[in-house]
Amino acid sequence: MGVSVNEAVSTDPVRDHPPPARRRGGRGRSALEVALLTVLAIVMLFPVLWMIETSIKENRDVYAIPAKFFNFQFTMDHFKDVFVGAGGGRSALSVSFLNSVVVAGVSTVLATVLGVPAAWAYSRFAVKAKKDQLFFILSTRFMPPVVVVIPIFLMYRQVGLIDTELGLILIYAAFNLPFTIWMMKGFVDEVPAEYEDAAMLDGYTRLQAFRRFTLPLLVPGIAATAVFALIFSWNEFVFAIFLTSSDDVRTAPPAIAGLIGGTTVDWGLVAASSVVFALPVLVFAYLVRKHLVAGVTLGAVRR
Amino acid sequence: MASATPPAQGRSPRLSDRGLAVAFISPALLLLLAMSVFPLLWALYLSFTDYSATRGGPARWVGFGNYTAILASAQVHQRALTTLLYVVGAVGLQTVLGFSIAYLISRRTRGRGLLTTVFLVPMMLSPVVVGLFWRFMLDAQFGVVNSMLGSLGIGPVEWLTRQRTALVSLIVVDTWQWTPFIMLIALAGLTAVPKYLYEAASIDRASEWFRFRTITLPLVWPLLLIAVLFRAIEAFRLFDLVYILTNGGPGVSTETLSFHVYKVAFLGFNTGTASAYGILMVLVVIVLTQLYLRYLNKLKED
Known part of the structure; x- marks a missing residue:
C-alpha cells in the first residue's frame, strides 16, 4: 500500500525514505515502540469495533452486564430495522x-x-x-x-x-x-x-x-x-x-x-x-x- | 508555480481575461455573500435590537444593551471558562498524543500505511456517530467502559452524569476523535525532514535526544502549530458533540459558548441577545483565524 501521507506535504523531493536512522542495538526499544503502537491502535479502533459488534448482537446481549465480548447471539434484525419500518414499508x-x-x-x-x-x-x-x-x-x-x-x-x-x-x-x-x-x-x-x-x-x-x-x-x-x-x-x-x-x-x-x-x-x-x-x-x-x-x-x- | 499574468497577446485577450476572471469568480463570491456575509450582517443588526423570533413584532433598537448584558453576565463567564478548559484540555491532549503517535509511526519502516489508516478512522466519522456511540459506551450501568473497569476492580464511574467527570468525558471523546488529525499533520511534517540531516547528525554521534531537539522539532514545529491552531478554532466553536453526548449537563457543567448561544436563541428565543452573543463569538473566531491565516501565509512564503 502506498504511504499516501508522505506525499501530501513534503517540500522535499525525497519521499518514503526510511525513518530517522535507528540506532543499532535498539531492538528492545523497538519492540517496546511496536507494543505501544499496537496498544494505541487498539484503543483507537475499539469503539468502532464495539459499534459493529453491537449492531449484530441480540438485544439482551447488548445490555448484558458485564459486557459480552465474544459469545453473543448473532442477529441481523437491527440492520433490517434500519431499512424496514415497523409496518413493513420503508422506515x-x-x-x-x-x-x-x-x-x-x-x-x-x-x-x-x-x-x-x-x-x-x-x-x-x-x-x-x-x-x-x-x-x-x-x-x-x-x-x-x-x-x-x-x-x-x-x-x-x-x-x-x-x-x-x-x-x-x-x-x-x-x-x-x-x-x-x-x-x-x-x-x-x-x-x-x-x-x-x-x-x-x-x-x-x-x-x-x-x-x-x-x-x-x-x-x-x-x-x-x-x-x-x-x-x-x-x-x-x-x-x-x-x-x-x-x-x-x-x-x-x-x-x-x-x-x-x-x-x-x-x-x-x-x-x-x-x-x-x-x-x-x-x-x-x-x-x-x-x-x-x-x-x-x-x-x-x-x- | 503558475504565474498570475498571462502573456499579453494583442489587446483583446487581456480584456477578455479580465472578463473571464469576473465571470468565473463572481458566482462563487455571490453565493458566499448571500449565505455567509449577509446573514452575519443581519445578525449584527439584530444584535442591537430586542427582536424575538417567536414573539414577532417590530424590533426595538437597544444600542449596545445586549452586548453589555452579555459581557457582564456571570452565566456567560462560566460558559467561557468551560469552553477554555475544554479547548486547552482537549487540544493539549490531542497535540501530545497525536505527535507521539506520529513520531512512533515515523520510526517504523514496515506497516506504516496500515497503521496510519487505522489511526485515521475516528477522524472521518460524523460527530453524531461519535457522540452517540460514546454515550452508549460510557453509560454508567451497561456501558462497556465501566464493565472493563469493573473487571479491574474499579467501581462504576458516572461518566456523563457527574459535574466533574462530564467535562472530562467530553475532552476524552474529542481527543479520541481528533488525535488522528494532529497525528496526520505531524506525520506529514516528520516524513518531510530531509534524511541527510539525520545522517550528518549520526556521523557527529549526536544523541537521539539532541537530534530530536535540534532537527526534528524545529522542522516539524511550524506545521504542528498550524494543526494546533486549526483544532483550537474548531474546538472553540464546538456544539454537536456537546448536544449529543451530554446536552450541556449535568446542570450546566458542559455547556460551551456555542451551546449557550443555542439555548438563548432556540430555547429562550431571545434572538437579539443571542445575535450579540454570536457576534462576540465571531469576533474571537476572526482573531484566531487571522492568526492562523497569517501564520499559514508566512509558512508558505518561506
Missing part, C-alpha cells in the same frame, strides 16, 4: 438516508461547479487583492455554525426555505465552497500555465484552452475535492437539525440522533444505523487517502 431512517444522498450529492455538485472555475481564475489571473479575497473566502468557513444558523433560520423562514432540501443544499454548497476553491487552487497551480499559453498560440481562446487542455488534467483533483465535500455534507449535523424538522426532509445525522430522544433507547438500532451511515464515509476516505492532509485542513496545507 423513516431509510428515507433520511435517501435525503442525505440527495442533499450531499447535489450540494457537492453545486460547490464543484462554482468552485472549480473560481479556483482556476484565482490561480491564473491577476485578480485585485487576490490574497485577501482567498483569505476572506476561507475565513467564512470558520464561522461558528450555531451563530450563522440564527440569521439563516430567520432568512429561510422569510423565503420559505425552512424544512426544505433546497435550503440545506444551498447552505452546504456555501460551506463547501471555500474548501473547494482552496483545494482546487492547489491542483490548478500544479498544472503549468504554459500549456494554456501554448494552446492559445495555436489559436485557441483562453476558455477553450482551459476546457481542452487544463480541465482534463484536473479531473483527479476534482474527484478528490468532491469526495471531501461529499463527506463534509454527509456528516454535517448542526444546520440539519435547526433547518429541517419533518421526516420527509430530514437527513440521516439528525434522524439517527433522534433515536435517543425517547425514554428507552434501542442501542442496537443506533449502532446498526451508525454503521450504515459511517461505512460509505470510510470507503470514500480511503479512496482519497493521498489527499487527506490537504483535505482535512480545508486545502490550506499542502506540499
